[in-house]
Amino acid sequence: MIIQKMKLSMAVVTLAGSVLMTTPVAAAGSNAKEKKTETKQSLEKYKNKAVADIYSTTTLNIRKKKSIDSEVVGKLKKGNIVTVLEKGAEWSKIESGNANGYVYNQYLKFGDDVETFAKSNQIQRVAKVSVETLRVREKPSTKSDIVTLLSEGETYQVKNVSDGWAKVSVNGKTGYISADYAKIRYSFGKAKTMKEIQEAQQKKKAKEAARKAEQSKKVKAVKTVASSSMTKEETNTSSSSSKTTERSSAVSGSASASSISGATIGQKVANYAQQFVGNPYRYGGNSLTGGIDCSGFTQQVLAKFGYSISRTSSSQATEGIRVSTSNLRAGDLLFYGDGGGINHVAIYIGGGQVVHASNSAPYPKGGIKISSAFYRIPVCARRIIQ
Template sequence: MHRFTAVCLAGAFCFLISGSRAEASNLLPAAEEGIASVMTEAYEADPEADQKVLEEMTPSEYDGICIAQVNDYVNVRSEPNEESEILGKLYDNSAGTIEEETDGWYKITSGSVTGYVKADYVVTGDEAEALAAEVGERVATVTTQTLRVRTDASTDASVLGLIGEGEELTVTNEQDGWVQVSIEEGDGWVSTDYVDLRTDFVQAESKEEEEARLAEEEAAKEEGRRRAAEVEAKANSSSESSTQTVVGSGSGSSSGNAVVSFASQFVGNPYVYGGTSLTNGADCSGFVMSVYANFGVSLPHSSSAMRSVGYEVSLADAQPGDIICYSGHVAIYCGNNTIVHASTAATGIKYTSPANYRNVICVRRIF
């Protein structure tokens, strides 16, 4: 009640100023006193009244959002009818921004695509805002050279783990200048002073982008087949035999199993933050990078960057040698629902099962 009165008085005061300078001049002290009195009463009734008014007047970050709710995708068209040209696809749970509404169609912008989708296939308003919090992924990108992840939202809390600059972490909670993020050692807290925050949504894909993606995936597969043939030829020409037990043996390509066999011999060796030595110590991405380097494959020393190498497959289709990506972590799939990875300083390089012991962001295949 007080908040509503205060806003009305402020509006009346502005009207008086524009209507008559002389009258406004005379009324200025009285008006100021009246507004101040009402605001004081509002504050006394509710000390957080000002903040609540600001929150109510501030647009939601999801204002104007629409989210596709379909089995696979809905076409984005050039005009608001089903006969017009298809410009792209808005996939299930993908988000766009509504530009206008026309006869049961929404004109939206999503990614690089601007066009029309049938209103029946997207949700909007409060329903979309509620869904956005579920389907959007909150991400923190590290902006300092080495970020300390702490056990609690305080600089006095003990350090849970260390994360390098540029790494992207999944945010699980937020409070008072701190965000909780997921890393291999568990969920910990980092100051927002040292990360950039954003919310990621899957966006529409244009016809040209889809064609380029499919061509890139096919090229990556072809390169994988070429590398696999090289690895197999090298293995066949070698007179050396190994009694090493291969966790992933019996499924997948011979080259993928060769990667697992090579990686497995380093189980028990130490984890060292920033390290790349398979014997003296490596961190998670350093381990994967160095294992693949043995097969002539150059990979980045970054768990986030590894989400873009090779081509993507589903976790259900994972084969030995595939790279499993998590928030702030990366591993090599062995088969039998098991991974081998440089886990933590406490555990070193080890096997872990099941592979989805943490939320899997993506699976990438090199061979």
């Protein structure tokens, strides 16, 4: 009887040991299977795809036929992605954007090598918000403070992705968004047809000519207003000197002249700021032509007219005098923010519009641009030019 109990106990121990030993193996097999599935999905993502592997200073010609003597119908830049319609021994027929033609295989990376190319060449990734409102956190945690909010459909540059969080830059501030609520992809870019390239060049020339013409028109308008205000000031001065008994009217006229002078300078500031529209945004930058951020932009523009203000938007929001957003005039500063305080500043230019250095979506349209003054609800407005 004792022997039978001992045999039974040993059987139980053996069975338990068997369960403990086999369970991790099953889990490992499951993980390996999931990993294999993810790899397969990643490879299938770039099936029949290729990217242009050339120097960043050159372009890759898309030919009408499989010959270097054939007509060029489009061009690819480094990292531009294509759909491979027919892969040949030396030439492949591809489609990218509106371009369709033949490219020499030597300058393409196909299928499985696309993502490897993207990683090794640090191709920019972007995140497109896929929910109505997405929180940007200070740290990669749902318990971290909220930096700002993003709207559905907006696209932002991604600095890196780790543990389900994407690090993004919004209006010069860095934060984290959950990768579960945004579509993250490489921004490969696509080919341009020769017609598109030529049209773009023509538009660029026309835009520059229009900008110069508009700037010239505004400069003339400012000179006219300035001349008019000087005439009024001279009239007020003459009137006050001949009517010494009307001192209160003279004081009133002086205040009015001061207001006109402030408004005139404010318009000059607004006009000057607008000539930099289209120049790039750069966080921490101080160049009106080479790259600048929002508070650097306002500081540099006002400095041109002899006004010295601090460097950050939060500090600038304490300078000058506070004015109502319903009583704005050109040259006033409008400030924006969220629950965490001020994080953006713009220059009011009149007509319900502002000019500002913005890194906002959709990427890559960030830069010095003109927007509605109420594209976000202003926190406050300050008048530096009084």
